[in-house]
Structures are given as C-alpha cells and as structure tokens.
Amino acid sequence: MQLLECPPVTVIAGENAVHVSQLPSTWQDIARGTTSVGVSHPQSYVEMAQLFLYKLQHGDVDLFSDRPQLAHLIPSFSQLFTQLAWETLEFFGQDFLKHSYPNFAEILRDVESKGTEYADEVKVAHIGIDLFNEFGYELPASFYHVHLAPIYRDHVFEERALRFDQRDIEHKRAWDAILHAGKVFAIQMKVQSIASKYGFTYQHGCGCNSHLSSIDVSSGAFEYELSPEKRQRWIRSFLWTAWYEYALFAIVPNTSYLV
Incomplete structure (x- = not known):
C-alpha cells in the first residue's frame, strides 16, 4: 500500500491555512526575517498570505460552502x-x-526643478509623501505608485483606462487592484482627505479609468483620521481586497463601453 503525502495544514484564527513552506519564496524570506521589508508586524501579513493561498487552492469560498451541489x-x-x-x-x-x-x-526634486508650470505635479508628489507618512511600509509599493501616476501623464488631469491604455499595460493589474481596494472606505477617505488639501480628488471608474479632478480647496478640503482601534483591521482589509482583485483581474468581464 502506497502512502500519499498530504501537504501540511496550519490553523490560523480557527481557519485552515497553508504552511509557510508552501508560500512563494519571498514570503518565506519575510517570515524568516531575511529580506528587507519595512512592515512593522510582518507575521500578520504572512498569516494572511497563508490563508489566502489555502482558500483559493482548496475552494474554501462561499460559492461551494453555500452551494454543495457545485x-x-x-x-x-x-x-x-x-x-x-x-x-x-x-x-x-x-x-x-x-x-x-x-x-x-x-521625485519631488525632479518636478520642482522643472519650474512653476509643474506646480500641480509638485502637489501630487506631496500627496505621495503625505500618504507614505501616514501608511509607510504597511501598504505595498503599488499603492504609492498609482497615486503618483498623474505626474507621468500628459497632464495631471489626464484620464486613462488602465485595462485599455497601452502606456499603462505593465501596471494595469496591480494598479487597478489597488484602486478597487479603495472600497475599504476608511482607507479611501484618508487618501481623499490628503488629496483634498492640495485641491485634488482621485477618481476611478469600473472601466478601470482613473484620473485626478480639481476641487476648490476652500470648500472641498476635509480632515479624516483612521480610528486607532480599527487602523490595523482597515489596513489588513485593504490588502486582502487588493489581493483578490489582483487575482480576479483577468477573469472580470470588461468592456470599453464603460470607458
């Protein structure tokens, strides 16, 4: 009789998860503390990765738990x-x-060196800096890159449809995942409150079109602070949402009719 080896299963918060050894190598390095990350509590992120991989690897989703006939x-x-x-x-x-x-x-030095006609780009650079001062390495690099993206467009208010514009083809999956993770409203509100101080608001539509809009700072700026008690929960929720949006990106039906 041949014994089949079953991959080890770990239990995290009462739910099945893959063992760390089954994660991509970078996550194993993060778990061991042998790679350069700035996350203050990397273990919680590693545990999320273990849960995420298990759930998709084993079909541990509501589709099957609610519909046993499937x-x-x-x-x-x-x-x-x-x-x-x-x-x-x-x-x-x-x-x-x-x-x-x-x-x-x-980035800030570069846009400042281009003169007063790049004043809006300077503001976007400051938004990026303020976002990093708020969230630091707790959110992934793509979060900052997508919010700095208007700097590199023909003008900061240019609208682009990430799924269809060849100029953003290499970023589209990650950037769209980050923008869709804005459905975690607490993070979205903080982003918009920071942008509002500079007279901007970020826009994103279901055709994956994204752009900056101008607002009147005197009437549009507002303050928003994340609840300290819920801050880490909102950050984890944002990250989890970005992950499944990234995973689902290529199978979500899309049409240029929405652009």
Whole structure:
C-alpha cells in the first residue's frame, strides 16, 4: 500500500491555512526575517498570505460552502485559482520589499526643478509623501505608485483606462487592484482627505479609468483620521481586497463601453 503525502495544514484564527513552506519564496524570506521589508508586524501579513493561498487552492469560498451541489467543480476551481493566488502572492511579496517603493525625495526634486508650470505635479508628489507618512511600509509599493501616476501623464488631469491604455499595460493589474481596494472606505477617505488639501480628488471608474479632478480647496478640503482601534483591521482589509482583485483581474468581464 502506497502512502500519499498530504501537504501540511496550519490553523490560523480557527481557519485552515497553508504552511509557510508552501508560500512563494519571498514570503518565506519575510517570515524568516531575511529580506528587507519595512512592515512593522510582518507575521500578520504572512498569516494572511497563508490563508489566502489555502482558500483559493482548496475552494474554501462561499460559492461551494453555500452551494454543495457545485462541489464537483472544486477541482477545476482549484486548478485555476491556485495559479492566480500564486501569481498574486508572488507579486505582492516583491511589492513589499523596500527597493520597490518610490524614491519620494527624488521625485519631488525632479518636478520642482522643472519650474512653476509643474506646480500641480509638485502637489501630487506631496500627496505621495503625505500618504507614505501616514501608511509607510504597511501598504505595498503599488499603492504609492498609482497615486503618483498623474505626474507621468500628459497632464495631471489626464484620464486613462488602465485595462485599455497601452502606456499603462505593465501596471494595469496591480494598479487597478489597488484602486478597487479603495472600497475599504476608511482607507479611501484618508487618501481623499490628503488629496483634498492640495485641491485634488482621485477618481476611478469600473472601466478601470482613473484620473485626478480639481476641487476648490476652500470648500472641498476635509480632515479624516483612521480610528486607532480599527487602523490595523482597515489596513489588513485593504490588502486582502487588493489581493483578490489582483487575482480576479483577468477573469472580470470588461468592456470599453464603460470607458
């Protein structure tokens, strides 16, 4: 009789999760503390990665728990979503490495050196700096890159549809995932409150079109602070949402009709 080896299962917060050894190598390095990340409590992020991979690898989702008649589809689901979950964790593992983050001081110097006609770009650079001062390495590098993106467009108010514009083709999956994670309203409110101080608000539509809009600072600026008691929960929720949005990106039906 041949014994089959089953991959080890870990239990985290009462839920099944993969063992750390089953995660992409970057996450294993983060767990060991042998790579350069700035996250203050990396263990909680590693545990999220363990849960995320298990749930998609084993079809541990409401679709199957609520509809047992679909159980025969779990193997097909797992085959597809294991690949998508792996891609997601590989990307965000790299995205948390310190060298992936923008060099804010260099970006600010560059736009300031271009003169007064780049005043709006300078404001966007300051938004990026303020966001980093607020969230630091607790959010991935792509969070900052997408909010700095207006600097590199033809003008800061240019609207681009990430799914369809070839100029953003290499960023579209990650940036759109970050923008969709803005459904975690506490994080979205903080982003918009910071942008409002500079006379801007960020816009994002379901056609993956994103852009800055101008507002009247005197009437549009507002203050918003994350609740200290809920701050880490909101950050984890934002990250979890970004992960599943990244995983689902290629299978979400899209149409230029929305652009």
